[in-house]
Amino acid sequence: MPVPLLFRPALAALLLITALAACGDGKQAATLAAGAPLPTTVPKGTTLRVGDPVTKVALQLSGELDAFSFDIEWANISGGPQTSEAFRADALDVGAVADIPAIHATWTGLPVKIVASKFRKDPLAHPVYELGIAPGAGVQTLADLRGKKIAYSPGQAQGALVLRVLKKAGLTKKDVTLVELPSTGDVYPNALAARQVDVAPLGGVYIRRYLAKFGKDGAATIRHGLRDDPGHLYVRTSTLQDPAKAAAIREYVAAWARASVWAYEHPKEWIDGYYVKDQGLSAADGQYLVDLAGEPDLPADWSDAIARHQETVEILAAETGNPVLNARDLYDLRFQSVEADAIKDGVR
Template identity: 70%
Template structure:
């Protein structure tokens, strides 16, 4: 026979558990997300109140703020101090980032490392060969006048990043294989490559942005040079995990962000002096001359309404990387969410309207 005290304890426990269950149910009800958005479903147009995105778009964030586009956004934004493929992929893995800004290699590696993502915006350069992002930095005292001269050289190489893929593409163009050179794995962050060149740790390295100007200015007297590689290296993408794009509210907010992102590119081009002063000089601590060099060598942004040609170029890169790294081939088409294909271009065509 069960004692009265045990019955009392059981009744108390049952009531307590019931209360806890009701509380949890209520909380879950408050936070239950909307039904997942199918990958083939049209993008929602309205952004629900309270929607929040964490965005890692380090440089362009400032253009969005300076242009006034940030004030027009109907969702909350948390700007993450994140840039480059490795950082964005780690943040995606930790579910700490919704949108990242990268070149064309990180979206490939995200699939190879089991973090499925989709590209939601793409930007190129209208004159990609005269306004290439990278040049091949040549160490002082090393003679490299043509790509054929790369044979036998120590070349900086960063797997999983745009610079690493560019090295492989350059070797292919030169008719060389990896065995014909010595690839030295180095991170491509900051001025690592320029420092490695100056110290002759490597003899060749792809350097970009103001590093080109600074490297030639600082080490040119010692024989350092930087030569053109003659390839397109201009892709710039926004990408997001497929899990984020399956959230209807976030998918709608990303659509709105892509519109603001596109308009802010045009603002940068229309206001070069303000961009140089407010971003390159005051925010980044560069000189006005450095800022002008970057603007003059940055070209005009091409934000196409049709990604077909770009996807074809992306496929060539994927095929080369798969062959050289032993990774499984991918379909470039699968890296893009074409629901967003014309969003940026349409925003530009519409002018100031959303």
């Protein structure tokens, strides 16, 4: 029921008081209402548990790792399944993922909110994934996917990409054979090389390595021509009800944005510090990945991103039988300008 005009000022005041209670004497208010302004001061003694290993390294290299006004417990967790499991165990506050985990978490009864979004400028020229083609599979265009065996990982970005690619090609799951495989490590490249599958989405350095290792045998990759660039920070909805945690998350989102830009603007330091020393890759692999990613885009307006997310929701819902969600409900719009403001102002 809509709030009568007479009571709206009182309601707004109540929400503001709830938020300000978290910023006053360090005592935590009982609950931060969903519509209340984000607190900007983190109470003493606050700890944020973060699963974002890439940003941890970027913050260390940029000199910002020890500049937070609160303590961070870093977890070596990445990807939707691990992050959602940690959320359910109350072992994590913030996770770094693509666009699919928030959808599946909601469908499985885990209320979450996206609090930060990052994309790639010129995303079609800098895709996250390419379609790896097995030697002899005879796939040169998306139309050639009909009748092929395609690696599929439900609940992850690669799996959603496969469904979107099929839709673009005018195909359905009935026109292909989806082979469920985890998308971790060398699983997809090895499955392609062994002809266990004909097609698999490959990302990052695995594109380069697959072609280098099996190109002589006829292995190839093709571009899918779709945007596949979303990267998000998401949290449990219940975590944002804690004013201290909400304020800490706001501060972390700002630092996350600055770290993303820092890595792009300092490619040599990023390649050496992250790809070579942290990940054990060669400098050539690091340069390849930097070139592949291109410049980050951290928009102050999430409208277009939400619209694209809605399309993904509807594709997944149709294929899985889950209800269609309103993608806007997956986002906490109070954080919408935090990234852009942090980059523009360079302030905490």
